[in-house]
Amino acid sequence: MGNIRKKYVRCIHCGATNTAFDEYCKRCSLKIKTDYSFIYTSLAFLITAVIFYFPANIYPILQTNKFFLTYTSTIIGGIFELWKSGDYPIAIIVFLASVLIPFLKFVILFYLIISVKSCKNIKLKRKLYKFIEISGPWSLLDVFVVFVMASIIHFQYISIIPQKAVLYFLLMVIFTILSAMSFDERMIGANCE
Amino acid sequence: MTKNIIVCPHCESPNIKRALNPNEVAVCAKCGKVLYKYESNIELKIFSLVLSGVIFFIIAMFFPIIKINIIGYEDSFRIFNAILFLFNKGYIIISLFVLFSVFLFPFICAVAYFMSSFLLLVKFNKSFVKKLLILITIMKDWCFLDIFFIAILVSLIKMFSYADIIFDIGFIAYILFLSIMFYIVKIIGVHSLWEIYEKNM
Numbered sequence: 001m002g003n004i005r006k007k008y009v010r011c012i013h014c015g016a017t018n019t020a021f022d023e024y025c026k027r028c029s030l031k032i033k034t035d036y037s038f039i040y041t042s043l044a045f046l047i048t049a050v051i052f053y054f055p056a057n058i059y060p061i062l063q064t065n066k067f068f069l070t071y072t073s074t075i076i077g078g079i080f081e082l083w084k085s086g087d088y089p090i091a092i093i094v095f096l097a098s099v100l101i102p103f104l105k106f107v108i109l110f111y112l113i114i115s116v117k118s119c120k121n122i123k124l125k126r127k128l129y130k131f132i133e134i135s136g137p138w139s140l141l142d143v144f145v146v147f148v149m150a151s152i153i154h155f156q157y158i159s160i161i162p163q164k165a166v167l168y169f170l171l172m173v174i175f176t177i178l179s180a181m182s183f184d185e186r187m188i189g190a191n192c193e
Numbered sequence: 194m195t196k197n198i199i200v201c202p203h204c205e206s207p208n209i210k211r212a213l214n215p216n217e218v219a220v221c222a223k224c225g226k227v228l229y230k231y232e233s234n235i236e237l238k239i240f241s242l243v244l245s246g247v248i249f250f251i252i253a254m255f256f257p258i259i260k261i262n263i264i265g266y267e268d269s270f271r272i273f274n275a276i277l278f279l280f281n282k283g284y285i286i287i288s289l290f291v292l293f294s295v296f297l298f299p300f301i302c303a304v305a306y307f308m309s310s311f312l313l314l315v316k317f318n319k320s321f322v323k324k325l326l327i328l329i330t331i332m333k334d335w336c337f338l339d340i341f342f343i344a345i346l347v348s349l350i351k352m353f354s355y356a357d358i359i360f361d362i363g364f365i366a367y368i369l370f371l372s373i374m375f376y377i378v379k380i381i382g383v384h385s386l387w388e389i390y391e392k393n394m
Contacts, residue, residue: 144344151275
């Protein structure tokens with residue numbers, strides 16, 4: 001099975017089976033990447049995402065104007081407010097989607113990038129990649145919530161205005177998705193067995 | 194030779210491919226996960242579902258999702274108007290991102306599904322079908338309608354305490370379009386159309 005495995009490569013775009021010598025997929029004609037060159041691209045996107053993570057959490061994400069009162073809140077501050085007001089499920093969802101999962105994704109992606117050539121924990125690494133692939137875009141939830149709130153509540157005496165952290169958060173999520181997309185999952189344990 | 198081999202997307206092991214009987218499922222010999230299922234008339238299913246899906250999509254984007262009343266102020270939330278509103282307010286990157294990921298890409302994907310399933314049904318213009326399938330393959334990862342829907346729900350829960358909210362026709366159309374696309378993209382998958390395309394080649 002070891003020899004036959006090296007002979008065939010799955011196209012990540014259309015799922016077709018190609019031989020290991022094919023540079024382009026026979027079915028969809030898109031490029032089949034089967035070397036480790038993706039590591040640098042994936043790492044570059046990941047570092048960019050980490051850079052955007054800090055301003056996304058430090059700067060305020062939205063400004064609320066209520067009659068003559070104006071206050072701004074960060075992501076963490078917003079979660080505390082939700083928790084204090086008793087909206088525990090939403091506070092947990094926002095905490096998971098906006099704080100914990102992005103941070104976990106950085107750690108997991110970094111681990112996957114540096115250990116892709118290693119033959120240890122192959123099954124675990126494949127499961128971790130699936131987790132990254134599925135959970136990745138869900139961090140956009142916060143950006144979309146701000147978008148919806150700001151577009152609904154824009155009256156004279158009560159309004160919600162997005163602040164610059166939304167942009168940083170959006171860029172962080174986009175670069176994390178790009179990092180995960182450029183990571184070639186087929187190369188996990190490709191030289192093992 | 195490679196047409197008779199399928200590489201497992203879960204463990205990358207090669208398996209011999211064979212035709213299935215009704216209700217049969219092919220599993221990977223190594224990891225035991227599902228490789229493919231018996232399915233019939235996929236292109237017809239996709240064609241008829243997407244046809245209604247496109248109508249629901251237009252209603253969801255241009256008709257009100259909700260009507261809201263906050264301390265006497267009344268307004269409605271329409272997705273396309275919301276994108277235009279925030280674009281005009283200067284939030285260009287965010288509004289463009291929503292425009293592409295919630296409006297343009299899902300719409301293009303739906304139309305490409307519609308056209309490719311129709312062309313596969315009538316077995317016509319293979320090179321154009323291939324272009325459409327490549328378009329779907331690339332764009333499907335950048336459609337975030339499901340996350341946007343959850344974002345609408347989260348926003349509504351946040352506003353429930355101080356606003357009167359009435360669900361409108363756009364909300365129902367959104368749910369219907371989302372359900373159709375979930376079935377086509379996640380349950381059937383673009384790989385099924387690629388398989389039919391290969392068989393017709």
